[in-house]
Amino acid sequence: MFQVPKSHPRYESLIKREKLAEGVRAGITSFQGLIAHGRGEAFDYLIGERTLPPALNATKTAVAMLLLAERPVLSVNGNVAALVPSGIVELSRFLDAPLEINIFYRTEERVRRIKEHLLRHGAPEEKVLGDKPDALIPGLEHARAKATRRGIYSADVVLTPLEDGDRCEALVRMGKRVIAIDLNPLSRTARAATVTVVDDLTRAVNNMIRLAAELKEASRGELEKFVETFDNRGNLQSVLKIIAERLTQLDIIELD
Amino acid sequence: MFQVPKSHPRYESLIKREKLAEGVRAGITSFQGLIAHGRGEAFDYLIGERTLPPALNATKTAVAMLLLAERPVLSVNGNVAALVPSGIVELSRFLDAPLEINIFYRTEERVRRIKEHLLRHGAPEEKVLGDKPDALIPGLEHARAKATRRGIYSADVVLTPLEDGDRCEALVRMGKRVIAIDLNPLSRTARAATVTVVDDLTRAVNNMIRLAAELKEASRGELEKFVETFDNRGNLQSVLKIIAERLTQLDIIELD
Numbered sequence: 001m002f003q004v005p006k007s008h009p010r011y012e013s014l015i016k017r018e019k020l021a022e023g024v025r026a027g028i029t030s031f032q033g034l035i036a037h038g039r040g041e042a043f044d045y046l047i048g049e050r051t052l053p054p055a056l057n058a059t060k061t062a063v064a065m066l067l068l069a070e071r072p073v074l075s076v077n078g079n080v081a082a083l084v085p086s087g088i089v090e091l092s093r094f095l096d097a098p099l100e101i102n103i104f105y106r107t108e109e110r111v112r113r114i115k116e117h118l119l120r121h122g123a124p125e126e127k128v129l130g131d132k133p134d135a136l137i138p139g140l141e142h143a144r145a146k147a148t149r150r151g152i153y154s155a156d157v158v159l160t161p162l163e164d165g166d167r168c169e170a171l172v173r174m175g176k177r178v179i180a181i182d183l184n185p186l187s188r189t190a191r192a193a194t195v196t197v198v199d200d201l202t203r204a205v206n207n208m209i210r211l212a213a214e215l216k217e218a219s220r221g222e223l224e225k226f227v228e229t230f231d232n233r234g235n236l237q238s239v240l241k242i243i244a245e246r247l248t249q250l251d252i253i254e255l256d
Numbered sequence: 257m258f259q260v261p262k263s264h265p266r267y268e269s270l271i272k273r274e275k276l277a278e279g280v281r282a283g284i285t286s287f288q289g290l291i292a293h294g295r296g297e298a299f300d301y302l303i304g305e306r307t308l309p310p311a312l313n314a315t316k317t318a319v320a321m322l323l324l325a326e327r328p329v330l331s332v333n334g335n336v337a338a339l340v341p342s343g344i345v346e347l348s349r350f351l352d353a354p355l356e357i358n359i360f361y362r363t364e365e366r367v368r369r370i371k372e373h374l375l376r377h378g379a380p381e382e383k384v385l386g387d388k389p390d391a392l393i394p395g396l397e398h399a400r401a402k403a404t405r406r407g408i409y410s411a412d413v414v415l416t417p418l419e420d421g422d423r424c425e426a427l428v429r430m431g432k433r434v435i436a437i438d439l440n441p442l443s444r445t446a447r448a449a450t451v452t453v454v455d456d457l458t459r460a461v462n463n464m465i466r467l468a469a470e471l472k473e474a475s476r477g478e479l480e481k482f483v484e485t486f487d488n489r490g491n492l493q494s495v496l497k498i499i500a501e502r503l504t505q506l507d508i509i510e511l512d
Binding site for chain 1: 273276277288290292293294296298299301442500504
């Protein structure tokens with residue numbers, strides 16, 4: 001991997017790019033995943049590259065929902081595997097939720113490589129699903145519909161970081177609670193999900209791990225209250241308002 | 257190339273992604289170029305995927321500047337070569353301006369492949385520079401400083417679509433008029449350039465070709481007036497205002 005000096009003002013951002021480039025070279029991440037990451041970078045720039053209060057609120061709700069779930073599943077694609085392999089494995093262990101590999105441009109080779117990558121990052125073999133799909137999500141074309149009966153197909157709550165709109169909508173239609181992590185508050189995924197965390201993937205997964213530890217002590221009633229009082233559309237509108245206000249206040253001349 | 261049906265609502269956008277993926281496979285475009293394209297996609301989405309009035313104004317100024325130039329040069333990187341090879345060659349012919357290959361992650365192999373790609377798209381060999389750099393732009397590290405004496409190094413006006421901030425600033429410091437095409441109105445490049453066209457590369461190059469034909473009939477005085485009355489910072493601020501207003505008016509619920 002290309003060495004980025006820690007002192008570089010864009011260190012965090014450059015490291016993420018390098019991890020994804022490394023992911024492509026390792027056959028884990030797709031070219032489309034790189035473009036999608038770029039879109040995320042632009043939105044992250046607009047929110048100031050930090051976790052906004054509404055995003056933290058959504059993250060807390062998401063964690064409560066996962067802790068309350070009977071069959072929680074964490075979906076993993078090529079960008080998740082490249083960017084936060086240890087984090088997603090840790091979250092999976094903490095929630096006792098399996099990981100299911102679920103990629104947009106599916107090739108069995110890429111699924112296999114992502115699985116190996118997760119195993120290398122400490123995931124137990126029986127907790128990594130997706131390489132032997134045995135069910136189809138209704139309303140999607142065949143390759144995109146593939147799912148696992150023990151995993152996403154039967155889950156009540158699915159965390160799908162960086163999911164595409166069609167699949168997110170199809171999972172919601174199946175009656176599942178879908179948690180999306182998506183930096184674009186206007187995307188179809190963001191609008192279709194039950195809970196949308198408008199935050200960078202790495203920051204969001206780190207926050208989830210921290211909050212899962214905190215909320216594990218909470219009562220069922222407290223967790224349910226988080227979930228019931230959450231309004232996803234209202235939350236997205238708050239994020240949009242923050243971006244618009246930031247842009248209105250920005251003065252091109254004062255940026256120097 | 258993956259076939260995208262023309263009827264697809266995101267046809268234009270998907271075709272651009274496919275051209276870039278093809279560019280990577282052909283050794284023309286870098287992984288970083290894919291991420292940069294994603295950033296552009298997000299900003300294009302925010303401006304509504306159309307040429308805004310201030311962008312058209314900037315494009316007209318840019319064309320006037322290029323027509324007035326004594327030594328205009330068009331800079332070409334891996335994304336320009338993949339996305340608008342015919343367009344940039346046509347603009348070069350129309351303005352009688354050489355093309356200079358100028359890439360951020362420079363390898364001689366990639367420069368050679370971009371050159372071949374431009375030749376296949378009709379560029380005359382003597383009009384494609386950059387493979388034999390013989391000068392250094394002051395203030396940049398060696399690999400990024402490479403330029404050609406017959407081209408960018410001696411140019412009075414340089415069109416640098418998708419240029420990075422450091423190099424854009426260095427060219428301005430040399431006293432050149434720099435025209436940038438950059439969808440992020442807040443980027444260092446956008447703020448440092450003499451004229452910034454906040455528009456999608458394909459739309460901007462098509463507009464430039466059309467406007468070059470129109471303005472070729474204009475008098476020197478008319479062209480000079482365009483250039484003298486243009487305020488780049490004010491123009492960028494107008495774009496920012498349009499984005500902020502759009503976001504303020506957007507209602508998450510009404511988007512469905």
